Amino acid sequence: MIEFRNVSKQFADGTTAVDDFSLVIPSRKTTVLVGSSGCGKTTILRMINRMVEPSSGTIEIDGEGIGTLDPVKLRRRIGYVMQNSGLLPHRKVIDNVATVPRLEGVPRKQAHQRALELLDTVGLSRGLADRYPSQLSGGQQQRVGVARGLAVDPNIMLMDEPFGAVDPIVRADLQQELLRLQRELDKTIVFVTHDIDEAFLLGHQIVILQKGAGIAQVGTPAEILAHPASDFVASFIGADRGKRALSIRKSAGNDLLVDSDGRPAGILVEAAAE
Amino acid sequence: MIEFRNVSKQFADGTTAVDDFSLVIPSRKTTVLVGSSGCGKTTILRMINRMVEPSSGTIEIDGEGIGTLDPVKLRRRIGYVMQNSGLLPHRKVIDNVATVPRLEGVPRKQAHQRALELLDTVGLSRGLADRYPSQLSGGQQQRVGVARGLAVDPNIMLMDEPFGAVDPIVRADLQQELLRLQRELDKTIVFVTHDIDEAFLLGHQIVILQKGAGIAQVGTPAEILAHPASDFVASFIGADRGKRALSIRKSAGNDLLVDSDGRPAGILVEAAAE
Amino acid sequence: ATGDPLDPDTGSDAPDDTIVVGSQAYYSNEIIAEIYAQALENAGFDVDRQFQIGQRDAYLPALEGGEVDLFPEYTGNLLQFYDSETTATLPDEVYSELQGVLPDGLTVLDMSPATDQDSYNVTDAFSQEHGLTSLADLAGVDTELILGGAPELEERPYGPRGLSEVYGAAVQFSATGDTTVDALLEGVVNIANVFSADPRIQTEGLVTLEDPEGLFLASNVVPLVNAEVADDVADVINAVSAELTAEGLVALNVQSTVDQVSSEDIAEQWLTETGLLD
Amino acid sequence: MDLFIDAITWIFSPERLEGTNTLPDRVVEHLYFTAVSVLIAAVIAVPSGYLIGHTGKGKELAVAISGAARALPSFGLILLLVLMVGVVRVSLAAIIAFVLLAIPSILAGAYSGIQAIDRQAIDAARAVGMTEWQILYKVEIPLGLPLLIGGLRSAALQVVATVTLAAYVGLGALGYDIIQGLNLRNYAQMLGSAIVVILVALLLDALFGLLQTYVVPRGVTAGKLTELRSAPARRRPVVGVPTEPERG
Amino acid sequence: MNWVLDNLDLIGELTLEHIRLSITPIVLGLVIALPLGWLAYRFALTKGVVLTFAGVLYTIPSLALFILLPPMLGISFLSELNVTIALTLYAVAIMARSVADALASVDENVRQSATAIGFSTWRRFWTVELPLAGPVILAGLRVTAVSTVSLVTVGILIGVHSLGYLFTNGLQRRIVEEVAAGVLMTVLIALLFDVLLMLLGRVVMPWTRGSSVPRPQREPVGA
Numbered sequence A, B: 001m002i003e004f005r006n007v008s009k010q011f012a013d014g015t016t017a018v019d020d021f022s023l024v025i026p027s028r029k030t031t032v033l034v035g036s037s038g039c040g041k042t043t044i045l046r047m048i049n050r051m052v053e054p055s056s057g058t059i060e061i062d063g064e065g066i067g068t069l070d071p072v073k074l075r076r077r078i079g080y081v082m083q084n085s086g087l088l089p090h091r092k093v094i095d096n097v098a099t100v101p102r103l104e105g106v107p108r109k110q111a112h113q114r115a116l117e118l119l120d121t122v123g124l125s126r127g128l129a130d131r132y133p134s135q136l137s138g139g140q141q142q143r144v145g146v147a148r149g150l151a152v153d154p155n156i157m158l159m160d161e162p163f164g165a166v167d168p169i170v171r172a173d174l175q176q177e178l179l180r181l182q183r184e185l186d187k188t189i190v191f192v193t194h195d196i197d198e199a200f201l202l203g204h205q206i207v208i209l210q211k212g213a214g215i216a217q218v219g220t221p222a223e224i225l226a227h228p229a230s231d232f233v234a235s236f237i238g239a240d241r242g243k244r245a246l247s248i249r250k251s252a253g254n255d256l257l258v259d260s261d262g263r264p265a266g267i268l269v270e271a272a273a274e
Numbered sequence C: 001a002t003g004d005p006l007d008p009d010t011g012s013d014a015p016d017d018t019i020v021v022g023s024q025a026y027y028s029n030e031i032i033a034e035i036y037a038q039a040l041e042n043a044g045f046d047v048d049r050q051f052q053i054g055q056r057d058a059y060l061p062a063l064e065g066g067e068v069d070l071f072p073e074y075t076g077n078l079l080q081f082y083d084s085e086t087t088a089t090l091p092d093e094v095y096s097e098l099q100g101v102l103p104d105g106l107t108v109l110d111m112s113p114a115t116d117q118d119s120y121n122v123t124d125a126f127s128q129e130h131g132l133t134s135l136a137d138l139a140g141v142d143t144e145l146i147l148g149g150a151p152e153l154e155e156r157p158y159g160p161r162g163l164s165e166v167y168g169a170a171v172q173f174s175a176t177g178d179t180t181v182d183a184l185l186e187g188v189v190n191i192a193n194v195f196s197a198d199p200r201i202q203t204e205g206l207v208t209l210e211d212p213e214g215l216f217l218a219s220n221v222v223p224l225v226n227a228e229v230a231d232d233v234a235d236v237i238n239a240v241s242a243e244l245t246a247e248g249l250v251a252l253n254v255q256s257t258v259d260q261v262s263s264e265d266i267a268e269q270w271l272t273e274t275g276l277l278d
Numbered sequence D: 001m002d003l004f005i006d007a008i009t010w011i012f013s014p015e016r017l018e019g020t021n022t023l024p025d026r027v028v029e030h031l032y033f034t035a036v037s038v039l040i041a042a043v044i045a046v047p048s049g050y051l052i053g054h055t056g057k058g059k060e061l062a063v064a065i066s067g068a069a070r071a072l073p074s075f076g077l078i079l080l081l082v083l084m085v086g087v088v089r090v091s092l093a094a095i096i097a098f099v100l101l102a103i104p105s106i107l108a109g110a111y112s113g114i115q116a117i118d119r120q121a122i123d124a125a126r127a128v129g130m131t132e133w134q135i136l137y138k139v140e141i142p143l144g145l146p147l148l149i150g151g152l153r154s155a156a157l158q159v160v161a162t163v164t165l166a167a168y169v170g171l172g173a174l175g176y177d178i179i180q181g182l183n184l185r186n187y188a189q190m191l192g193s194a195i196v197v198i199l200v201a202l203l204l205d206a207l208f209g210l211l212q213t214y215v216v217p218r219g220v221t222a223g224k225l226t227e228l229r230s231a232p233a234r235r236r237p238v239v240g241v242p243t244e245p246e247r248g
Numbered sequence E: 001m002n003w004v005l006d007n008l009d010l011i012g013e014l015t016l017e018h019i020r021l022s023i024t025p026i027v028l029g030l031v032i033a034l035p036l037g038w039l040a041y042r043f044a045l046t047k048g049v050v051l052t053f054a055g056v057l058y059t060i061p062s063l064a065l066f067i068l069l070p071p072m073l074g075i076s077f078l079s080e081l082n083v084t085i086a087l088t089l090y091a092v093a094i095m096a097r098s099v100a101d102a103l104a105s106v107d108e109n110v111r112q113s114a115t116a117i118g119f120s121t122w123r124r125f126w127t128v129e130l131p132l133a134g135p136v137i138l139a140g141l142r143v144t145a146v147s148t149v150s151l152v153t154v155g156i157l158i159g160v161h162s163l164g165y166l167f168t169n170g171l172q173r174r175i176v177e178e179v180a181a182g183v184l185m186t187v188l189i190a191l192l193f194d195v196l197l198m199l200l201g202r203v204v205m206p207w208t209r210g211s212s213v214p215r216p217q218r219e220p221v222g223a
């Protein structure tokens, strides 16, 4: 469990990125921070591994205040995946994945062995192990990024718009991949995005943020869709544009679901078995 | 009406970007070309204003083959809006908008007058007229780009992922803006995107493309949703992942519509009046 | 860290049993130095060549400092270097005065009949036209006289000032550097300061103006040596000096500039011809 | 240090103003050779640079040529040309050398100035119906100006430095007193004239520096300045974008 | 041509001497520039100082610098040391800027992610930032090499031997081939250094293969 208590962050240049932010992030679940650009998502995320130091307030992991921990050690036990993968361009894929274990002093052979397994885990062919990042597609780079994040088998994974840069088709795959991983490994994932659909797809808990990381609403996707807490939330999830208010229209033998602009959103079927 | 007849394009380096492409683009409607990266969307678009010359085949606008027209003249009567606005960094917003009329020899005062009106049209404050592009936000830059495209009041507007680079909230606004403009000005719009939702939202006619600009399916959003022509189309629009197959789940007194992963997509309401 | 940046520093200090031979950055001087070197080697000395060490400012201190042992010099210019006020002009005066002004540790061996000294020259045509044969005639010439030479000539006692003081001839100065003779031939200047051993005086048929008043001091080739090694090398080098005549020197220069022979070959050939090699 | 005092006294002694060519004359002479050479070089290099930059053709060639040209030792080049062109036409030979040395940086400045421009902007200009000429003088030239000036700056300083060396073959200008002082072992004179040369160079550099900042289009300096400055497109322009003065 | 053939040994000798004179400044330049460049990259204040110093130094004509240094350092005007110091200063002027640019050119994302996955600052500099700055530093080094090689020739004016000897001697003796040979050899050495450094870069920075190496930050210097 990760807990923020009245955390604020004011940067040197005076911008208040986060203002009195409090939140509990449950273990073994995916919490998605969603909000428009500049609202403070990344800042919050980075305070968890002390890439950013809060100006005030406290952050605890499993009841232990992180302020006293050695940042470098802390970071090594927390997985971090960022938008453009942030791989080290001068190291081969395998070395990138093995970076942290090597930093931790795991012998080379062993670290590489584990790295190869991780490539399988994230669905990459081992054949790519000896490539340099620049020789991979955007989607593949992201997978390597995830593999690197998993390398020390951390309890916590921080993911900052990990799929923001890849094209929609690939993104859909990666999202499914992540859902699968989460089912298998169940980690505590803190996921940042500004795509509300992605948030709804991946998140057990959704946190909708306003400027200065003001919490507009926290809840499950269902709760938020059903009861947007404010006009801001409503407009953010598209409810105000009727994008979420679907109605049935008979069309060529199907029950077509259209939004209030009449744009089709999907087709009505019988409740799928889960 | 714009008509492609068996158009192919092979680039100097041998890549065949477009392979025997035929399509009729109706006037006064929005046609959206959608497909994943590298499938040839931009190339098709740029053949319409002869930024790219077809290797074979013919393109006609209102029955007139464009191959014989002077490219410069042709371009001046076709609006073109590109991803990152492509504004001239060393010219003020107003001069950017007035570029084409000035090229056409419209007197400065007059061109500027018109430019100011266009700023209104695209919903920009006239106060921004004297700023330089670098002083605007991404969304504002896009609007200026659109204004510039409209400057000569063209019948045809080509838009290449115009909203690709802006954050989702802003994008939603711009999309609404475009729908409004289309209602008011009804132009022939050819719109390129790789976001299927954007396509469904904006397009009267959707053209789903595969590598080499192979047409996977052409039709209205409804048709495509109801009857995906192929597995490719199905997976592209997310039908295969059940993203489009919504079922009803009662929740807190609402009819929540969830996809086959159980992720909420919207709420069922009575058919909205149109 | 010495005060005077013009102090030399020709790094290499050769072991004592070898003779370090130096030369000016002047091809003719280098040929003589090479002759010294080969003669010494033939006589069984180890020789270290430190050729083309720039100007006097550079190498004289090096000799005084004992880093260079032997150096082909020119009596007149050398005397002038140590005593710019000197009035001596005739070869023997110059030679004896020179021995007086040399700093301790330096001495000169016998001077050679070969001379290589500053001289003023005009083209044959020009001398005909104005009946010029001597510097004394210059005062009478009506056209404007332009003297060409290395930049520093402007400041030398025998430069423009000397000309007007001694011969009452008013001349303009033009710095023509290494290209003086060409400048003369092209008419850019009409008087050229050329070293008397410069082959082009003959090849270009120049007229060297006589110097009755002794504006220039005679400048014979003379070996400047470090006193410590003077006696050891005296026999070998004096023999060379004796053989080297003014014409001989010009001939050597011709081989270098016209036939483009390297100084090694020139020296070897001359030594063989003069039978100094055995 | 007293050497510097001597040097300063040498510079300001009244004798510097006497005689046929005074110190001011030499300064003017120096600037004259520089100006003429840079101008000629510009007349040759700027149009070719623009052609290369606009068409994108022949870039490799230009890079190769200017690369090799930069390896040319200017001192040797002058002497070589003096020998070939003829020793009495020293100034002609020297100017040819200066021009040859000035061309690479100006060429690079001209074409890299254009190459460094965001392709999108040019593409858009074409798409809205500008003719190639209009693209060149309405978009590429104004946006490329700063780098072009940078090229001229490098060239000018390169030439200033080389003119100094040319005194060895009797070109005169500010190098004259240095070479003469060298042979007269008059250090005060050498140092004095060296200081003057340096001042001239620094002054010229400063002037170009001002000019360079002055010609940056407003829109480029305005707003997200840092972003524009650090954009890789700008930090990694075509080979040899002259960001710094040259010197010979 | 025949002159060249007759004097191959002289040319060879001078070439070696020339190379020897060139290498010291290039190497020293790089070594000294690394810390300076880092300062220029790291702090705004030092950046101003270092870059201004470099800019001014860079503007000084070589012959003038040869004359300026001795009285300031109390060394001999006519010494090889004088030339070496002057050329080293020029090298530092170029390299300090290159190193600063190079470090700045390292992708911020990479720097961030390295920190995020637990690199200590010190370790990050040596194992991530410096290697990634490599290509730009190398580009600067190639520029330095070429410029140094051609500057060495000016040393002949103060009696320091290099291929420059062929220039002055050739002029005195009116032998065009001699001067030409000097110029040509100088260019060849410069290009040789350039190519060697490029190959070296390929070897020590395998990840840059294929992808285009960033170009020199500034004009090489002719002298």
Ligand SMILES: Nc1ncnc2c1ncn2[C@@H]1O[C@H](COP(=O)(O)OP(=O)(O)OP(=O)(O)O)[C@@H](O)[C@H]1O
Pocket: A011, A012, A013, A015, A016, A017, A035, A036, A037, A038, A039, A040, A041, A042, A043, A044, A194
């Ligand atoms: N190092 C910094 N110094 C100063 N201001 C900063 C810094 N980092 C972020 N900010 C500011 O803090 C605010 C929040 O930044 P943050 O990156 O957390 O937003 P975000 O939600 O991640 O935006 P995006 O979705 O674009 O990544 C922004 O206004 C940003 O400009």
Ligand SMILES: Nc1ncnc2c1ncn2[C@@H]1O[C@H](COP(=O)(O)OP(=O)(O)OP(=O)(O)O)[C@@H](O)[C@H]1O
Pocket: B011, B012, B013, B015, B016, B017, B035, B036, B037, B038, B039, B040, B041, B042, B043, B044, B194
């Ligand atoms: N000028 C060119 N020269 C060579 N190949 C090109 C050129 N322009 C595009 N291509 C290639 O043609 C194919 C189609 O390119 P195009 O830009 O039309 O795709 P796209 O659908 O617009 O992709 P995106 O969605 O990324 O913009 C791609 O494989 C691309 O690499």
Ligand SMILES: [Mg+2]
Pocket: A041, A042, A043, A160
């Ligand atoms: Mg962020």
Ligand SMILES: [Mg+2]
Pocket: B041, B042, B043, B160
């Ligand atoms: Mg495209």
